[in-house]
Amino acid sequence: xxxxxxxxxxxxxxxxxxxxxxxxxxxxxxxxxxxxxxxxxxxxxxxxxxxxxxxxxxxxxxxxxxxxxxxxxxxxxxxxxxxxxxxxxxxxxxxxxxxxxxxxxxxxxxxxxxxxxxxxxxxxxxxxxxxxxxxxxxxxxxxxxxxxxxxxxxxxxxxxxxxxxxxxxxxxxxxxxxxxxxxxxxxxxxxxxxxxxxxxxxxxxxxxxxxxxxxxxxxxxxxxxxxxxxxxxxxxxxxxxxxxxxxxx
Amino acid sequence: xxxxxxxxxxxxxxxxxxxxxxxxxxxxxxxxxxxxxxxxxxxxxxxxxxxxxxxxxxxxxxxxxxxxxxxxxxxxxxxxxxxxxxxxxxxxxxxxxxxxxxxxxxxxxxxxxxxxxxxxxxxxxxxxxxxxxxxxxxxxxxxxxxxxxxxxxxxxxxxxxxxxxxxxxxxxxxxxxxxxxxxxxxxxxxxxxxxxxxxxxxxxxxxxxxxxxxxxxxxxxxxxxxxxxxxxxxxxxxxxxxxxxxxxx
Numbered sequence: 001x002x003x004x005x006x007x008x009x010x011x012x013x014x015x016x017x018x019x020x021x022x023x024x025x026x027x028x029x030x031x032x033x034x035x036x037x038x039x040x041x042x043x044x045x046x047x048x049x050x051x052x053x054x055x056x057x058x059x060x061x062x063x064x065x066x067x068x069x070x071x072x073x074x075x076x077x078x079x080x081x082x083x084x085x086x087x088x089x090x091x092x093x094x095x096x097x098x099x100x101x102x103x104x105x106x107x108x109x110x111x112x113x114x115x116x117x118x119x120x121x122x123x124x125x126x127x128x129x130x131x132x133x134x135x136x137x138x139x140x141x142x143x144x145x146x147x148x149x150x151x152x153x154x155x156x157x158x159x160x161x162x163x164x165x166x167x168x169x170x171x172x173x174x175x176x177x178x179x180x181x182x183x184x185x186x187x188x189x190x191x192x193x194x195x196x197x198x199x200x201x202x203x204x205x206x207x208x209x210x211x212x213x214x215x216x217x218x219x220x221x222x223x224x225x226x227x228x229x230x231x232x233x234x235x236x237x238x239x240x241x242x243x244x245x246x247x248x249x
Numbered sequence: 250x251x252x253x254x255x256x257x258x259x260x261x262x263x264x265x266x267x268x269x270x271x272x273x274x275x276x277x278x279x280x281x282x283x284x285x286x287x288x289x290x291x292x293x294x295x296x297x298x299x300x301x302x303x304x305x306x307x308x309x310x311x312x313x314x315x316x317x318x319x320x321x322x323x324x325x326x327x328x329x330x331x332x333x334x335x336x337x338x339x340x341x342x343x344x345x346x347x348x349x350x351x352x353x354x355x356x357x358x359x360x361x362x363x364x365x366x367x368x369x370x371x372x373x374x375x376x377x378x379x380x381x382x383x384x385x386x387x388x389x390x391x392x393x394x395x396x397x398x399x400x401x402x403x404x405x406x407x408x409x410x411x412x413x414x415x416x417x418x419x420x421x422x423x424x425x426x427x428x429x430x431x432x433x434x435x436x437x438x439x440x441x442x443x444x445x446x447x448x449x450x451x452x453x454x455x456x457x458x459x460x461x462x463x464x465x466x467x468x469x470x471x472x473x474x475x476x477x478x479x480x481x482x483x484x485x486x487x488x489x490x491x492x493x494x495x496x497x498x
């Protein structure tokens with residue numbers, strides 16, 4: 001329960017879903033956590049309150065990862081509040097699905113701006129604040145880069161880009177002792193996947209039937225993996241992409 | 250220090266090197282450990298003594314994984330000593346290198362019998378002992394399946410087979426709650442790697458220059474990853490291959 005004592009973490013898009021659970025998990029291991037959100041201020045404050053009620057340290061900081069000035073401000077406020085930065089979880093992301101004939105330029109830019117450009121801007125600004133001990137960057141990708149489902153070309157393309165970003169930056173930042181790894185979750189039951197209709201129907205049952213571990217993921221399946229990648233236990237891993245999908249690939 | 254309390258683990262080829270370090274690491278987390286060896290009884294007894302000196306539980310059991318009768322005896326004696334099985338680390342393996350022009354049938358059989366057949370026999374027998382709660386199988390592969398080094402064709406082929414075994418068995422054994430993952434180390438400084446002449450060589454310097462984290466591995470880099478894969482922290486991972494090479498790929 002204390003593998004991250006003294007560390008400071010930023011989790012983007014942490015007001016709900018996987019990001020919120022990871023933020024809470026990192027705090028439980030002793031990290032001071034910045035709960036970043038774009039617009040869900042109340043949800044983010046709720047996460048901060050939950051962390052504080054367990055004796056942890058957290059701060060909600062607003063910032064849209066697609067906005068360069070917001071991203072710079074996010075990390076400046078992090079260092080102002082906590083004095084340093086060690087961990088970045090690039091979790092902010094959106095999903096939208098459409099078959100090829102229906103894709104639009106707008107959708108392309110929207111998905112790529114958040115899932116790819118936002119991740120790159122966050123990473124660029126974060127590493128300016130990492131110290132000489134380096135740190136750990138965890139990109140939240142998706143198992144779609146293995147399952148490649150029809151009607152997901154834009155979303156899966158953004159996640160293919162994230163896989164490549166992890167591998168390139170692992171080589172580029174290794175000499176600075178900054179490790180870069182990905183977690184690629186499969187279907188996880190969150191507010192978001194409920195909202196989009198993935199939970200509770202025939203499609204979910206079919207997926208569970210194809211999943212070696214026989215069920216749908218929960219945020220708490222993902223968080224221990226994020227803690228592992230954030231901690232020194234994974235100190236010899238960089239450029240790795242962990243598919244966290246109960247074996248569905 | 251108690252992630253594996255109450256669990257029983259078998260580590261094959263644990264008299265030295267990576268296997269010995271993993272055996273000690275699992276014991277430190279509370280597992281009762283079978284330190285298997287083929288011929289290095291002294292080494293295995295030393296590992297057991299080190300574990301018990303730290304308050305842990307371990308026994309040394311002889312058995313060559315390439316021999317079916319030995320493997321059956323190994324797991325029979327595991328049952329007699331500890332009553333059950335939860336974790337199998339398929340670590341026993343050998344390496345020799347030769348350019349394709351110089352490979353021999355004898356060399357082929359020797360490496361494949363230990364690295365592949367031995368791994369399959371151990372897994373087949375171990376699975377019979379896992380209970381209703383399933384378990385975790387960790388196959389020690391190698392980063393060579395990423396690096397594909399010249400003069401390593403037979404060795405790398407055995408490790409390519411191991412990568413596939415992990416993926417197939419993860420699907421096959423998932424319904425039994427048995428997770429199967431691979432840990433693929435890069436160059437690690439062990440007795441074996443010293444004997445093979447790699448340490449202090451130009452090859453080591455070259456390997457380090459190609460490694461993002463700028464050094465070669467130590468057994469202590471590998472063990473925390475094995476502990477992670479053995480524990481419930483990795484409960485949503487199966488069929489995964491973690492390349493533990495400081496980013497060298």
